[in-house]
Amino acid sequence: MFKSLFAAALLLGFAAAPALAEEWTYTDGTGQTVTLDHVPNRIVMHANTAAGLIPLGIRPIAIYVDTPVAEDKSLQGLDLTGIEIVGEAWGQIDIEKVAALKPDLFLAEWWPLDKAFSGLESGAGSTNQQILKLAPITGPTQGDSIVKLIGDYEVLAKSLGADLNAPQVVADKAAFEASLEKFKAAVAAKPNLTALPIWAGTDGLYVAATAGASELMDFASWGLKLITPEVADDRGYWETLSWEQADKYQPDLVLVDNRSDATMETAKAQPMWTSIKAAAAGQVTDWPAFWLRNYKAYAGALDKLTAAIEAADENLTN
């Protein structure tokens, strides 16, 4: 009797074996699902996605960037050794290089407003659509919160085989949570503090709407009072002010878009910059605009903000 039970068990084992072969599947924000018959390990990623996944332990074989690598804030500080760069300008993915690498998956973020994945938007059109003949593309959706996006990256990384309990990953997350607590405390300690996120050009001052940037939504949800402009542009993200009207909004703290050093210099060169009292008082700090994708970078940004908030006089403007 034991012999036949044993034989039956073996048979069952053999029958079940093929079903245990690793399949990989991911559903993106639009509901489309990508399924592969193996866990992908030759992945080509957009720069922002690489910034999200590399710290979690998933390394792509190649990345494509919208600008030269040195100019991309999300990639700063990441170790990119061994990763091929297959595109360093918007809309220019070198398809032959990609084909030579024999990728099995493309990963990029889905932008609901553009209805496209990063790197495959509009004008790129069929330019980069051709890469889809080599492998499918999928990825998390850009939404209202960077923290949620990082969480999505954690889920994606885990499904790709990452060990989220690796010491570095755990340490990064712990550091972020510590920074977040300090940030929330600093904001709570100064209930009258208002902040204004801006971008500065020679032709005018551009004030950002909170709803237009995921990290601003995060800050607002943690208690930071952001001034909302009367938005004018068609997507509702920015209000343009002539420098004569630069003093329209008077915050206690000015947050300056830090994707480029030129922004701060341009702001300082304008005579009416100091008509914003916070700017005249030096209560100015960085706004990490649109490029945060991992806990380490977020922790650093929050620490900077916390320091600025703690140093600021919340009653500068009532």
Add this chain to the structure above:
Amino acid sequence: MSVQFAAATSVVAARRKLRIRWRLVTVGLALIVLALMALALTIGDYPLPVGDVVRSLLSPFTGQADQANDFIVLGVRLPRAVTGLLAGAAFGLSGVIFQTVLRNPLASPDIVGITTGASTAAVIAIVMLHLTGFPVAVAATVGAIVISALIYVLSWRGGVTPYRLVLVGIGMAAIAAAVTSYLFTRARISEVQQAMSWLTGSLNGATFEQLGPLALGLLVLGPLAAILYRPLASLELGDDAAKALGTRIEVTRLGTLLVAVVLASFATATVGPVAFVAFASGPVAKRMLGPAGNALLPAALVGAAVTIGADLIAQHSLGRSQLPAGVVTGAIGALFLIYLLAAANRSGRGG
């Protein structure tokens, strides 16, 4: 009697020499174009020995398909080379027609505002209407035709003199350029990048599906241009002489210009406004032919050669970055024209 006989034979001999020169130049140019296309098919970042390239090219006939190789050769490199060929030819034809009809070496779709109009329409489509892909090309064609019509109407005062046409064209080009600049300052930076990328003219991502309108256009309008071009030579002598020779000036001029505009706009719609190909092809071809006459086909071949060659350089000569072909055609075309100016001036032909 012997003097007349000698004169007659020398004229016949001269004509034969010119015909031979024309044939030599045309065949030579065609060979250059073929060589460039061969290069375009065999050079690339994906390592493919020549034997494999040939095998892929023949695979539709022999049935021996290799998916990976065929994707590169038939799906990426061949469409790109053919697009360069057709767009370059269309630009070259368009340019030489404009320059001949308008009797002005400065006249070409680029300068007279046609391609600028197409570009502005495309930028409007990308930045204001948030369109993508094929609709942008449609918008470009519409823009080119609208601006051409405007230029024609605005320069019509009891007829259109070439000079007034060129002046109005330059004015319209400036308006279109200003609109583009304005839109650039209003748009998000990613849209500006998209627009800039389109505006520079690129063969990137060319596919056979996109080529339909352009191929059809060349097939129909190419021969039409050839038919209309012959009487154009008489137009170069000036309106009075042309009238005396019986050409119906206005109709011929209008018809030929229309052909040129449509060719330019189809090409622009397919690859964007590739700089300088239209402007430079005619002078280059005429320089090579000398007095040997009909520059139509040679100009088309020059245009094709410049476009394919520029794309090769843009793709492979700059290390890690891949640039669009339009960047290089501008530089090549300009250098070539400078050389022509210098050479022509030395031989005493002046401006």
Add this chain to the structure above:
Amino acid sequence: MRAGGLIVLLCGLLAVVFLSITVGARPISLGDVWAALTAPVSDSTTHRIILELRLPRTLVGLLVGAALGLAGAILQGATRNPLADPGLLGIEAGATLCVVLGIAVFGITTLSGYVWLAFLGAGIATVLVYVIASLGREGATPVKLALGGAAVTAALSSVTSAILLTSVQTLDQIRFWQVGALTGRTMDILWQVAPFLGLGIVLALTTGRILDGLAMGDDVARGLGQRVQLSRAFVGVVAVILAGAATAACGPIAFVGLTIPHVARAITGPNYRWLLPYSMVLGPILLLGADIVGRVIAPPGELQVGIVTAAIGAPFFIAFVRRRKLAEL
């Protein structure tokens, strides 16, 4: 008669200058303006706007408008080409490329930094165009100058495009500069370019006789004792100083150099000794006028002057081309 017309225009210019100081994106009362000019209070925002934004802007607009009007008149006279404008000689393409290189390679980010770069680029481009056009027997004839200018512009624009496509940060900065604007032009910029603009304007006003001579055609001019090549080179240099400094201060502004001489010529006839002063006064009227329109047409933001001059200038130019009989090249 012409003197009378000039005086009327000068009054018009004064009116425009007045408007330029009193009108802007932020409504400021006349009393406040007066107080700002006579007894400024150092931390009053409105006073600071008048003194630090509108006043320098008006002065820059005055000088640059005059420079562009004169440069256009000179170039049209020297090349006998009614289409000539500073952009023809590759000035704008050269200035833009140099500024782009400065941003991309040297990381220069301020307007005052751009000024020297633009000047350098304008000068190099013009020399290049002139050298190319002079190759061969006849020297720099109008047609060859035009062709050389087109060739150089295309070549330089290609390089510019190449750089802009590979550096988003550079593209982001240059797209605002490239439109041509008076916003952000402070006293620093004024002091940087004023000497060149001043020198250029003075020299330009002395070229009337030379231009009258060249207008008669090279052979006649030579017959009358004028050294044609030298004269053309001299006036060319003056035009480049004017246009180069103007572009350096404000970026490439379209249409002023092209249309103003035609308007002036419609009033004064072809005599350059009157044409030049008229161009000098009409230029700032157009430029400052366009700037004022730009300030009020898109509140609370502003529309750059380069856009407005194109919007005003181009239809005018086309209407003009239709009406007048123009000499062929």
